Amino acid sequence: MQPAPRPLDELLDAALAAPIGAALPRIAPSDRVTVIVSDPTRKEPRAAMLAALRRHLPGGRPTIAVATGTHGPCDVGALGIAEPVINHDGASDIVELGTTRRGTPVRVHRCLVETDHVLATGCIRPHYFAGFGAGAKALFPGLGERTAIRINHRLKTEAGARAGIVDGNPCREDLEEAARMVTAPAFLLNAVAGPDDQIHAAVAGDLLAAFRAGAALAKPWFTVRAPRSPLVVASDTLPVTATLYQAAKIAAAVAPLVAEGGRLVLVAECAEGTGPLDVVNDAILRIGVLPRLPPGATIGLVSALPPEVVSRTLLSAVTELPALTSDALVIPRASQLICEPSS
Secondary structure (H helix, E strand, O other): OOOOOOOHHHHHHHHHHOOEOOOOOOOOOOOEEEEEEEOOOOOOOHHHHHHHHHHHOOOOEEEEEEEOOOOOOOOHHHHOOOOOEEEOOOOOOEEEEEEOOOOOEEEEEHHHOOOOEEEEEEEEOEEOOOEEOOHHHHOOOOOEOHHHHHHHHHHHHOOOOOOOOOOOOHHHHHHHHHHHOOOOOEEEEEEEEOOOOOEEEEEEEOOOHHHHHHHHHHHHHHEEEEOOEEEEEEEOOOOHHHOHHHHHHHHHHHHHHEEEEEEEEEEOOOOOOOOOHHHHHHHHHHHHHHHHOOOOOEEEEEOOOOHHHHOOOOOEEOOOOOOOOOOOEEEOOHHHOEEEEOO
């Protein structure tokens, strides 16, 4: 079990007072500083992390950059911060840095190149193919060019690209190699969430070492085991359920608990729609979700989407939940979990 939460500012200050693998950077008043925050698809204490960085790393000329990845420009007002930001669109002001060993072209926003320091924030939670969110993901894919990001994301088809796996995860290793191509020194401040959505720890320091320390804390908090079931009903809260693009993470997380020939029912309102259908169907469902299901298993969707919209996806519309038998599994906050079958 995760510890009871301490005050957030106390956790962040303690992490910055004892950084892992790297000392606090020395920032001169004239230094350019790029500070990265996540977009609104992630529930994170952005304002608190920015305030902690200002307390411990005053000075410099900061630029706030929003790590939108392939999500496109975001609603800046939903970030909960007052500073002006670079609202990354995945296509403008791009600089090419090279190619990873796995063939991913590394193209990133110019703010990662025209800077003296990079301060990366984020919140460590399970991620269905990058192992965990946060860490180097703030740089790439967070501030990456969208085509290059999708090339990295093709690695989700490989066996090691699973929630809870960091070392030996080809997708994670590839994006970390990409982030290391940024020559400006990078310093990390990550909160570590629990499955209750509260912040229970924080880590700071080296982009890779501090992240791994945080992921090691988080993994046992999120890991659940259960027998495979012929019926799995899985849901989550906002912002994950806002679009099918995000809600597909729920299905990927619980797929290991679906029995052969079983049924997975995904419950997500999707009030903001499906997201780009070509990406949802081909880049997420077809290669990232359906291959994780056992033979004969199917996925249905309970949502506010019209049936004719759902019919254009790779899922089937469900208007009424099936009867729950004694061996059914009902899993709330499912995208947050690392699901492992116990039999």
